[in-house]
Amino acid sequence: MFYAYGFERVGVVVGDLYFVDPHPEPGQEGAERGVRLELRHVESGTLKGTMYSARPIAIDRPLWRVDLLESVAGPAGSFDRTHHHPRFQGWEPGARVFDEKLSADPLGWLAERLADLDGVLAEAGVAREEVGAADAAGLRRAVPEIMDAVSRLLAGVRAGELGRPPSGDEPVTDARVSWL
Numbered sequence: 001m002f003y004a005y006g007f008e009r010v011g012v013v014v015g016d017l018y019f020v021d022p023h024p025e026p027g028q029e030g031a032e033r034g035v036r037l038e039l040r041h042v043e044s045g046t047l048k049g050t051m052y053s054a055r056p057i058a059i060d061r062p063l064w065r066v067d068l069l070e071s072v073a074g075p076a077g078s079f080d081r082t083h084h085h086p087r088f089q090g091w092e093p094g095a096r097v098f099d100e101k102l103s104a105d106p107l108g109w110l111a112e113r114l115a116d117l118d119g120v121l122a123e124a125g126v127a128r129e130e131v132g133a134a135d136a137a138g139l140r141r142a143v144p145e146i147m148d149a150v151s152r153l154l155a156g157v158r159a160g161e162l163g164r165p166p167s168g169d170e171p172v173t174d175a176r177v178s179w180l
Contacts, residue, residue, distance in 0.1 A: 008132025
């Protein structure tokens with residue numbers, strides 16, 4: 001399951017995640033599950049028909065990512081693998097960044113960061129001109145709704161309904177994000 005929130009030129013996509021890193025850092029071995037949130041560019045396309053036709057919308061290049069993850073083998077609610085990727089190089093995320101404040105209060109930290117689009121963009125190395133004038137205010141207004149979706153997804157992961165490995169007999173060797 002995933003949710004998408006679109007504003008003028010940025011959007012937020014959030015969904016459940018099951019992840020196995022084929023080349024983990026020491027201490028990061030084993031499957032992870034949780035919720036991934038990405039701040040992304042959104043683009044409104046040209047109408048494909050009459051003025052009444054649906055307008056194409058592209059959820060495009062990622063700008064920033066937060067992974068509210070915990071090890072599958074660990075206790076539920078541990079957030080022991082929670083991290084963020086403050087920068088992307090094109091479509092590729094930078095290294096995982098573990099932040100004490102994020103680990104201590106993942107939902108509070110996330111809500112605070114979402115309410116500060118200018119700060120997130122600065123950290124991501126994205127020029128303010130790449131986003132629309134109304135994006136920061138729209139995102140700020142939507143933070144409670146986005147956080148409600150994040151909380152529902154986390155509850156689904158903890159209940160075993162979401163953030164599950166792919167079905168089948170093949171061993172899991174990589175990520176399974178719900179919106180793939």
